[in-house]
Amino acid sequence: MPFFVKVGTKNAFCKARSATFADGGAMKGQPISPTALGRLPLYARALREMATRGVEVASSRQLSSVTGLEAHKIRKDLSQLGSLGRRGVGYRVADLLGTITMYLSSSREWRLAIIGCGRLGNAIAWHICAGGGPYRLAAVFDCVPQKIGDRAGGVEILSSERIPAIARERNIDIAIVATPPRAAQGVVDLAVAGGIRLVLNFSPVALTVPDWVTVRTVDVANELFALSLRVPTRSRSRRRRPSPPAASWVTL
Amino acid sequence: MPFFVKVGTKNAFCKARSATFADGGAMKGQPISPTALGRLPLYARALREMATRGVEVASSRQLSSVTGLEAHKIRKDLSQLGSLGRRGVGYRVADLLGTITMYLSSSREWRLAIIGCGRLGNAIAWHICAGGGPYRLAAVFDCVPQKIGDRAGGVEILSSERIPAIARERNIDIAIVATPPRAAQGVVDLAVAGGIRLVLNFSPVALTVPDWVTVRTVDVANELFALSLRVPTRSRSRRRRPSPPAASWVTL
């Protein structure tokens, strides 16, 4: 059972990996920090791209220029996967990519339902349909009668009333809510009734759910707002950072 | 020139507000922490909704149940705006809403360009067109000749080649990139050439930009990934949190 432990050093985090060597999982230290985990797909993409270009070895600085993240951060993240990379040389692209994909492959397929098949829902449906990854579009719902029976992302659109039943029937893991704000709470309630515990919400409202359900909201207006905060109003204490395009996300 | 200062107390943050009373802006302490600022729109929405329901006074607990955030956090955030709210009573909805909207109103209009008018770009175009807020859709670009001349979100679609010229002509502040991944870097280069310094990127690639440009990437696949990390694999150290629907975002 991996968890972070307080050990001798001041920063528990630094020792967390070695602290979990004992659990003897397939890979050495599972408890990679969640933020680092979230960046692994980015590294994987960069490495794949480098691999197709025939690059064999990549330094953290090169990875930095491709991903836009600081070399510091990259090394710290990668060090959590173990000691790949050779000092003075860099990381072997193929090996690193292999290890990362091992970590990423949850060897699990996630079954998605899109609720609300307006312009946005439709776009997401096709996006998922096209994109690789372990995500499968398993159902699409809408409450507009005219749309029912049409197809989106290769799946037949069903009536929203049937969400709870179909969610169980098709083993839906994740509901993507792309309805108008008004309807969002109603459909998420149906999804919860269907046993869904992960919700990705694109409508600009806060959804109330039981505490065993995780909601993640992506609000375009909020993204724009967060972005516009970034405008250099008066050259705010501008420390020279070589490439700071990495934006910090607003935490809800 | 607002900035955080180290003062007597151990936590500089706690004193940051009072430390900047001196700057004498229209509102007392401008330097609200960025994360708190990012949550203000959420509070505003909740308060507006309460106001329309005729609620006069709201406690942090009530706000908590509406927004899904912990009461702790809400009080901490709101305390940064000054001492609104009366102890033992709560916050006056109208007053609080007024103050928050004051903080939010940058009294500025942001002019957007959407680059790439496929399904996603089109959806975003209409989303912005419909949604209120200080964001105006000022241009839409696509590189597919067939689409040029069509309209999206009430704006004529122009050829991507014209991005630099139109960006200057129409004073575009923010570029929204919704192209296929291949084309993204190319169009963002054009946007940068047109003097755009804020980019919201929906394509799943890291964009390389000069350091005066801020890019914020929203990647649906990444969101799904981050969400699927949240699945309770083995009831991880589950501390009883009353309502933790608030998801923490993956930081790039």
Next chain:
DNA sequence: TATTGTGAATGCATTCACAGCC
């Protein structure tokens, strides 16, 4: 009693600095 406001504690991510290798 109910609720805000806030100093302090905690936790986590980032950044720094440099030891250890090529």
Next chain:
DNA sequence: GGCTGTGAATGCATTCACAATA
């Protein structure tokens, strides 16, 4: 000399606990 790996320092957000107040 260049580059990784990592302990420590820093910074910031969250959480806690409780004094102040209606």
